[in-house]
Amino acid sequence: MQYAVRRPLLTWLKAQPVAGRRVLDVGCGDRPYEPLFAGAAEVVGFDRPGNPYADIHGSIEAIPVEDASFDVVLCLQVLEHVPDPGAAVRELRRVVRPGGLVLATTHGVYPFHPNPEDLWRWTDTGLERLFEENGEWSSLTVTPGAGTALTVAMLVAHLADLFFKRAHVRPLGAPLVFALNAGGEALDRAVPLLRAPVPGSLNANFHVAAVG
Ligand SMILES: C[S@@+](CC[C@H](N)C(=O)[O-])C[C@H]1O[C@@H](n2cnc3c(N)ncnc32)[C@H](O)[C@@H]1O
Structure with a gap:
C-alpha cells in the first residue's frame, strides 16, 4: 500500500x-x-x-x-x-x-x-x-x-487488500496489489499530464x- x-x-x-x-x-x-x-x-x-x-x-x-x-x-x-x-x-x-x-x-x-x-x-x-x-x-x-494513475491504483489496491484481509486470505491479494502498482506507475510515466x-x-x- x-x-x-x-x-x-x-x-x-x-x-x-x-x-x-x-x-x-x-x-x-x-x-x-x-x-x-x-x-x-x-x-x-x-x-x-x-x-x-x-x-x-x-x-x-x-x-x-x-x-x-x-x-x-x-x-x-x-x-x-x-x-x-x-x-x-x-x-x-x-x-x-x-x-x-x-x-x-x-x-x-x-x-x-x-x-x-x-x-x-x-x-x-x-x-x-x-x-x-x-x-x-x-x-x-x-x-x-x-x-494520478498510481494514486488511483493505490486506492483500489487498498480496497482489495481490505477485502482479502477480511476474508483471511491476505497473501492472495499480493499479486493484484503488485499489478495495480506496476500498471499505475507505467501509466503515469507514459502520460506527463497524469504527473502534473x-x-x-x-x-x-x-x-x-x-x-x-
Ligand atoms: C508516519 S511516521 C513517519 C516516520 C518516518 N519519518 C518515515 O518516513 O518513515 C510519523 C512519525 O511522526 C512522529 N510524530 C507524530 N507526531 C509528532 C510530534 N508532535 N512531534 C514529533 N514527532 C511526531 C511519530 O512518532 C512517527 O514516528
Whole structure:
C-alpha cells in the first residue's frame, strides 16, 4: 500500500545533497532512509518520547536544538500527524541554517492512519501556502510524488487488500496489489499530464524542498 508514497520519495531523497552535512530527521520513526544518508557528517533522529530509534525526544512544536544548527532538516510523513502544522513549519525554519534545506513530505490523498493522530491532507498549493506563511524561504518548491494513475491504483489496491484481509486470505491479494502498482506507475510515466498537479489530479503525496 505504501508503494505510491515510498517509491517516489526514495527517488527524490536519493537526489538530495546531504554529503558532508549535518542532518536532523524530525519525526524519524524507525529511520527507514538512514542508508541514503551514509555520506552525511551526522544524522540526528528526533521523535516523540518513547521512540527508541530517536537520539533526542520532544514534540515538533519545540525541537530541543539550537537555532540554525542543521544543514538539512527532514520531516517525512509527519505533518499530517501534528496538531499545529504551522508551528511545526516555523520550527523547521528555525533549526535550519541560512541557505540550508528543509525536505518535508506529506499526504494528498491517503487512507486514514493515526500515529498517534491523523489530522490533515494537502494540495500542492495548500502546502506552498503553509510554508510561505510560516517562514522566510529563499526558494520553495512543492512537487507531487505519485501521479494520478498510481494514486488511483493505490486506492483500489487498498480496497482489495481490505477485502482479502477480511476474508483471511491476505497473501492472495499480493499479486493484484503488485499489478495495480506496476500498471499505475507505467501509466503515469507514459502520460506527463497524469504527473502534473492540475485540476482533477489526485496525488498520494507531496514533496516540499524549502531553502532557508
Ligand atoms: C508516519 S511516521 C513517519 C516516520 C518516518 N519519518 C518515515 O518516513 O518513515 C510519523 C512519525 O511522526 C512522529 N510524530 C507524530 N507526531 C509528532 C510530534 N508532535 N512531534 C514529533 N514527532 C511526531 C511519530 O512518532 C512517527 O514516528
